[in-house]
Amino acid sequence: MSQPLVSVRDLVIGAVTDSGREVEIIRHVSFDIQPGEIVALIGESGSGKTTIALSLMGHCRPGCSINGGSIQLGAQDVTKLTEPQRARLRGTEVSYIPQSAAAAFNPSQRIMDQVIEITDIHNLMPRPEAEAKAVELFRALALPEPDSIGQRYPHQVSGGQLQRLSAAMALIGDPQLVIFDEPTTALDVTTQIEVLRAFRSVMQGSGMAGVYVSHDLAVVAQVADRIIVLKEGQIQEVGMTRDILDAPQHPYTQELLAAFKPVPFASVKSPVAKAEAPILEVNNLSAGYGPTRSGEAEFKVLDNINFQMERGTNLGVIGESGSGKSTLARAVAGILPRYKGDVFSQGEALSPDLKDRSKDQLRRLQIVFQLADTALNPAQPIDSILSRPLKFYHGMTGKARERRVIELLDMVQLPAAMRHRLPGELSGGQKQRVNFARALAAEPDLILCDEITSALDTVVAAAMLDLLKDLQRDLGLSYMFISHDLSTVEAICDDVLVMLKGELVESLPAAQMNESAEHPYSRLLISSVPKLDPDWLANLEHNPELAKAMQGR
Known part of the structure; x- marks a missing residue:
């Protein structure tokens, strides 16, 4: 075997808590990365994935420090370099692609100026050469209009395009190692395919090594040669991607794989429910943004949406980014007043604007x-x-209100003592449970859930879904679930609405999405959900039906 490009030995990273106590958050971690190899770091939130990945650049988050071990990158030990020496490595020897490309770009500067900035900082090449190289990367990353897209501003491209442009920014300095920090987490399934395909193509063509940080095992399966499983700052298991996916050895790895496929759930429709008015009925709803002119919004998003929900059932709404899913939830809630159509709850008409309800x-x-x-x-x-x-809602004060707060925390499986904390002192999953408890405080009949698990890791998201199911059984709730994660929708919903460019193109039973989908766009969405199979993306590229649907969407 060749000399490793990266060799981490006995790495210890410490942090200081709010109370001043020193703790070890990364504990004696060791691993190698070979030239041209892509290694995935997986584990739930707080496992140390991103902390380890950032340390390969010699970077630690505020309050953290490298307290032991070595990080050999090529001929240099990153832990022994000064900060100016580490700065010279970044962008040339090692580069970073963030989870949120939108946060990585300056909205006031053109894309090209930002992509080639590193070549100017490190005096790598003249500007005309840098611009020509950027255009080559735009083309390799399958970006539209590669010769001119660099002249746009960040807000003038889509989220998937911006994520690929952040990759171009990271690759232009020809680094030996690229760190991918959950770069597809916020993308819908079809956009995710385009980005993964572009990443894989460029990495294979360049021979660069990569570290891919993710909690999504299906995504990892498409890009990684090897997987390192982390929990609480320690390595639990290391293996080739196919071996880890097919025959995980460690119980924690088995738990991660089990959480990847939520158990399907069907709510129980009572005979009484069918005789009642629908919990939600939407007729000819149209909504958009900007001033209303000639009876329509200046920027129309939703056009003539119709559906209804029975009490005690769950309805999923799926579609790509920009399809109108969240706008539909806001129009139903009255946050965005509709300009046409009607919304009824249990037979009672709801005003377009929530202030009039x-x-x-x-x-x-x-x-x-x-x-x-x-x-x-x-x-x-x-x-x-x-x-x-x-x-x-209930006029509660004093001891009664305090008791109810404790009851609400218990309902979302959080300890009573947590009521004294600030949101910043909670984990992502805990904050989302508080977010949900606030909705439960109203004692609602219907809760609109807008992508509430998309920012959570697999294990925490699975626990959140289990909580929703338990609360539905106990409280008789109904959920309208907005998501681009089809496995989540399948796990919690009875029926599914498919949206495309603000229109409702198909309604399906959730449990038979694969068999019942007839519209080409519905089939595209379902086919675009990554599988726990390293060959899935390669096989997908040879699927003529999918290729036709991608072109026609």
Whole structure:
């Protein structure tokens, strides 16, 4: 075997807690990466994936430090370099592709200026040569209009295109090692395919090595040669990708694989429910953004949407980014007033604008947003966040309200003591549970769940789905589930709506999506869900039906 490009030995990374206590968050980790090899670091949130990956660049997050071991990158020990020496490595020897490309780009500068910036910082080549090389990368990454896309601003390209442009930014300095930090987590399934295909093509053609940080095993299966399984800062198992997926040895790896496929769930429709008015009925709903002119919004998003839900059932809404899924949830909730159509809850008409709805109408229909980080006030303790709806909807005060806050935390399986903490002191999964508890405080009949598991790792997301199922059985709730994760929709929903460019193209039973889908776009979405098979992406490229659907969408 050739000399490793990266050799990590006995790595220890420490952190200082808020109370000043020193703890080890990465504990004696050792592994090698060969030239041209892509190694995946997998594990749930807090396992140390990103911390280890960043350390390969000599970088630690605030409050953390490398306290032991060595990181050999080529001929240099990164742990022994000064910060200026490490800065010279970044972009040339090792580069980084972030999870959120939108956060990596300056919105006020053209894309080309940002992609080639590293060549100017390190004096790698003249600008005309750098621009020509960038265009070559744009073409290799299958970006549209590669000769001119660099003249656009970041907001003028899609999320998937921006993620590939961030890859071009990382690759232009010809690094030996590229770190991919969950670069497809926020992308819908069809966009994810395009990005994965582009990444794999460029990496195979260049011979660069890669570290792929992810909690999505199906994505890892398409790009990684080898997998390192992490938990609480320690390696649990290492193996070739196919061996790990087909025959995991460690119980924790087996748990990760089991969590990847949530157990399908069908809600129980009571005979009474069928005789009742639907929990939600939407007729000819159209909505958009900007001022209303001639009876339509300036920027129309939803066009003539019709569906209904029975009490106690769950409805999934799927589609690519920009298909109108979240806009539909906001229009139903009244956050975005519709300009046409009707929305009924249990036979009662709901005003387009939530400010015109009664307190009881607001109480019965709640929405839980995708990002708990932005949905929860960072300056308010959990107790205050949960107390507000209790006072608003039920007039609760004093000891009664305090008892109910504790009950709500117990309902979402969080300890009572957590009510004294701020959101920033909670993990991603804990924050999303608080986000959900706030909706439960209203005692609703229907909860609109807008991508509530998309930012969570596989194990935490599976636990969240189990919680939703338990609460539905106990409280008789109904859920409308907005998602681009089809396995999640299949696990929680009875029926599924497929949306494309603001229109409803098909309605399907969730349990028979594969067999029942007739519309080409529905088949495209279903075919685009990665499988736990390293050959899946390669086989997909030779699927003529999928290729035709991709061109026609």
